[in-house]
Amino acid sequence: MPAEEPEFDTGVALYERIRESLGWYPTADVDVLVVGGGIQGLALLNELTDRGYAAALLSNSPLGAGQSFDWPGTLSKGYLDPDPTVRESIEDEWLPFAEDERVPVEGGEWYVCSTDHPYQYLPDQWDEHGYEYDERGIDGLPEVYRDGSIFAKGSGEHVTAIDEYTIDREALVRALADGHEERIVVGDVTDATFTEASATDSAPALDGLTVETHQELTVEFDPDYVVAATGTGTHGFVDSLVGSGEFERAGGDAERVRESLSPVTYRNRLVLAVRGPAADLPAVSAYLPHRGMSVVARRHRYRDENYVTWYVTNESSLESVDPADATDDAKGILDPEKVEVGYNKLFDLAPSVKDRAANGADLEFYAYATLEQCVDDEVTAHHAAPLDGLANVGVALPSGAAGVWATVEETLGYVGDAVDPSGPVEEIPTGGEPPYGRLADDRPGARWLDWKALGVRYPRVQNRPDAVERN
Numbered sequence: 305m306p307a308e309e310p311e312f313d314t315g316v317a318l319y320e321r322i323r324e325s326l327g328w329y330p331t332a333d334v335d336v337l338v339v340g341g342g343i344q345g346l347a348l349l350n351e352l353t354d355r356g357y358a359a360a361l362l363s364n365s366p367l368g369a370g371q372s373f374d375w376p377g378t379l380s381k382g383y384l385d386p387d388p389t390v391r392e393s394i395e396d397e398w399l400p401f402a403e404d405e406r407v408p409v410e411g412g413e414w415y416v417c418s419t420d421h422p423y424q425y426l427p428d429q430w431d432e433h434g435y436e437y438d439e440r441g442i443d444g445l446p447e448v449y450r451d452g453s454i455f456a457k458g459s460g461e462h463v464t465a466i467d468e469y470t471i472d473r474e475a476l477v478r479a480l481a482d483g484h485e486e487r488i489v490v491g492d493v494t495d496a497t498f499t500e501a502s503a504t505d506s507a508p509a510l511d512g513l514t515v516e517t518h519q520e521l522t523v524e525f526d527p528d529y530v531v532a533a534t535g536t537g538t539h540g541f542v543d544s545l546v547g548s549g550e551f552e553r554a555g556g557d558a559e560r561v562r563e564s565l566s567p568v569t570y571r572n573r574l575v576l577a578v579r580g581p582a583a584d585l586p587a588v589s590a591y592l593p594h595r596g597m598s599v600v601a602r603r604h605r606y607r608d609e610n611y612v613t614w615y616v617t618n619e620s621s622l623e624s625v626d627p628a629d630a631t632d633d634a635k636g637i638l639d640p641e642k643v644e645v646g647y648n649k650l651f652d653l654a655p656s657v658k659d660r661a662a663n664g665a666d667l668e669f670y671a672y673a674t675l676e677q678c679v680d681d682e683v684t685a686h687h688a689a690p691l692d693g694l695a696n697v698g699v700a701l702p703s704g705a706a707g708v709w710a711t712v713e714e715t716l717g718y719v720g721d722a723v724d725p726s727g728p729v730e731e732i733p734t735g736g737e738p739p740y741g742r743l744a745d746d747r748p749g750a751r752w753l754d755w756k757a758l759g760v761r762y763p764r765v766q767n768r769p770d771a772v773e774r775n
């Protein structure tokens with residue numbers, strides 16, 4: 305019986321180290337290489353493998369570590385912008401998937417709280433498009449908002465319970481990756497080669513990719529087709545391919561390729577998180593369309609107690625981002641002034657949260673900024689299409705989680721037109737044991753602030769001069 309390969313602490317086998325030092329790089333010959341380890345790339349890998357494709361996935365960050373872990377986890381059905389296809393994608397695809405894969409999904413108390421404008425336009429559309437709702441009137445306003453300014457501006461007071469869900473993002477990413485670990489490589493593309501345009505293809509085709517893994521091993525990919533599910537890193541990824549002299553030498557027109565990404569844009573979004581024991585921070589989620597705000601509550605365990613985290617977003621803090629500045633891992637730019645304005649707005653809406661924090665309740669605050677990809681400036685659109693000017697590369701970009709399944713279907717359509725499945729591969733050289741990212745609010749650098757520290761870090765939160773003096 306052969307002796308087992310001794311391994312270094314990095315998990316890299318000795319033969320792999322030797323092979324690397326000799327420059328004998330292994331090749332992964334696949335039908336389809338998916339680039340991007342967020343929920344979209346993983347869902348695609350799953351489907352491609354199921355349909356018999358020799359498929360692999362390459363990501364340059366731990367799985368989930370982009371928008372997929374910065375998103376509060378809402379499976380938005382589109383209550384504020386009713387669209388039956390979005391509702392059906394949640395009800396007919398996401399919820400059954402979560403049930404089959406045992407991914408926890410939370411419903412609970414969800415409301416639309418709005419003045420007449422824009423509420424007056426919503427119930428008719430909900431009726432027309434099959435949305436469930438229950439109008440409760442002002443008496444149904446959750447206690448946490450009762451002393452606040454929620455209806456102070458504008459006329460009319462509408463409180464309507466809706467049927468909305470959040471999904472456990474960590475469990476989701478693990479469920480999507482389950483069984484595919486050996487097909488996943490985490491690393492960076494360092495080189496790309498192209499074949500020239502031919503009689504059948506009017507544009508050059510991607511021939512091979514060299515990848516340096518995060519374990520310092522090299523692997524060559526020889527894919528028939530590449531799908532970029534690269535989220536906010538899409539412009540960067542496409543540029544890294546077509547911006548090279550190689551592409552030009554193969555007769556490629558980089559501008560033509562870049563132009564085909566024009567529907568895809570990016571926005572910087574501020575997320576204000578608050579966490580505390582469920583007794584102090586109720587697990588109530590709400591869309592407040594007249595204020596351009598939403599509060600998404602997630603239940604979880606923390607310090608052995610039942611805790612809730614609120615993720616508060618505000619449309620007025622959204623900013624568009626130049627694609628050249630978009631980050632691969634969706635990290636955004638945090639503007640302290642916007643954080644101060646945002647928390648003050650939240651405390652106006654829900655003064656009890658501020659009062660409890662100021663009176664010593666165990667409430668903590670954490671603000672982060674993240675990028676999100678958009679398609680045609682819409683939150684429910686998606687972009688699944690081959691790139692123009694690069695024969696065998698396409699993109700798979702949902703602008704909301706609801707769009708993931710439609711994006712999978714459309715991507716399978718254009719990939720199927722180009723490549724036949726040659727049977728799933730069981731493993732990819734250098735693949736296996738992929739690292740998993742952490743939720744934005746759970747990452748090592750995330751600093752949760754108690755009430756006093758919040759005032760020190762963001763002095764204009766409730767104009768707290770005592771807090772400023774502490775600095």
Ligand SMILES: Cc1cc2nc3c(=O)[nH]c(=O)nc-3n(C[C@H](O)[C@H](O)[C@H](O)COP(=O)(O)OP(=O)(O)OC[C@H]3O[C@@H](n4cnc5c(N)ncnc54)[C@H](O)[C@@H]3O)c2cc1C
Nearest residue numbers: 340341342343344364370371372375534535537704705706
């Ligand atoms: C704050 C926020 C709130 C949101 N709210 C909602 C909501 O309420 N409802 C809803 O449905 N959706 C919402 N979304 C959108 C949802 O989160 C995204 O649609 C979804 O997570 C996108 O997944 P993805 O896999 O396309 O992208 P990502 O999760 O960003 O994954 C992209 C992956 O590609 C990798 N990558 C990038 N460049 C490269 C490269 N060059 N080489 C290799 N790998 C690369 C990245 O490392 C990353 O792993 C929200 C998003 C955010 C940020």
